[in-house]
Amino acid sequence: MRIGGFVPFTSIDYPGELAAVVFCQGCPWRCGYCHNPHLLPARGSELLDWEALLEVLHRRRGLLDAVVFSGGEPTLQGDLPEAVREVKCMGFRVGLHTAGCYPRRLARLLPLLDWVGLDIKDLPEHYPALTGVPGSGERAWESLELLRGSGLPFEVRTTVGPHLPEARLRRLVHRLRRLEISHHRLQPMRPPPSEESNMAAWSPAPSTSWKPASAPTSSVADSHSKPHGPAPPFSSAGKNAPRGPSSAA
Ligand code: SF4
Numbered sequence: 001m002r003i004g005g006f007v008p009f010t011s012i013d014y015p016g017e018l019a020a021v022v023f024c025q026g027c028p029w030r031c032g033y034c035h036n037p038h039l040l041p042a043r044g045s046e047l048l049d050w051e052a053l054l055e056v057l058h059r060r061r062g063l064l065d066a067v068v069f070s071g072g073e074p075t076l077q078g079d080l081p082e083a084v085r086e087v088k089c090m091g092f093r094v095g096l097h098t099a100g101c102y103p104r105r106l107a108r109l110l111p112l113l114d115w116v117g118l119d120i121k122d123l124p125e126h127y128p129a130l131t132g133v134p135g136s137g138e139r140a141w142e143s144l145e146l147l148r149g150s151g152l153p154f155e156v157r158t159t160v161g162p163h164l165p166e167a168r169l170r171r172l173v174h175r176l177r178r179l180e181i182s183h184h185r186l187q188p189m190r191p192p193p194s195e196e197s198n199m200a201a202w203s204p205a206p207s208t209s210w211k212p213a214s215a216p217t218s219s220v221a222d223s224h225s226k227p228h229g230p231a232p233p234f235s236s237a238g239k240n241a242p243r244g245p246s247s248a249a
Helices: 050-059 080-089 103-112 124-131 136-150 166-178 193-201
Strands: 003-010 019-024 066-070 093-098 115-119 154-160 184-188
Touching: 003 050, 050 080, 066 080, 080 093, 080 103, 093 103, 103 136, 115 136, 124 136, 136 154, 154 166, 166 184
Parallel strands: 019 066, 066 093, 093 115, 115 154, 154 184
Antiparallel strands: 003 019
């Protein structure tokens, strides 16, 4: 596994569970608002050692409930199923954060998982303008169909920002509601860490203040932790701890 970051303890990345988050290196998409650009190259410059990380998780048995694979895009890596098995063998529940880039890989992975957080970024036809990849919307929505049929608990997350006008966000919410998605979370866009000091460049999106009037399962909230810069392996929670609101993968 190519690991670009690690958060040893979080209570917000797996609903109801205390979890560690493993940030997988690499993503095939290039969303304009990506909060973790250092995780996008398939081969990062400062990777953590997977075997050493397994040892850390081994020592945390009984302290943590779950391990979440996030990214980047975890399903990019062919050895993810084996990594999931290794973690499950230690007794942890396993969660996955994914943008749904690889539905066939996701289908093979689902029987190994306990929970999934899936990004649905937009209506399918609008994905390429955001991700830079033709067909990316169809893949994400196919992944959603797989999850709907899997019986697994899952959450759909949508990052809200200037890229998603309010009228389209409403259409997206209605479409998900028609699919009877029981957990849909709206989360505000965050700029990449390198641009956080220049917030003026990221004027607040008109839609960030919008809340669906009658969609009790949708909320504007942060969904999960993010590492900030290549994380040193297994450092104190203080250094690698979640740092305020973050956007989806
Ligand atoms: S936001 Fe997620 S899917 Fe988009 S480029 Fe970043 S890691 Fe990849």
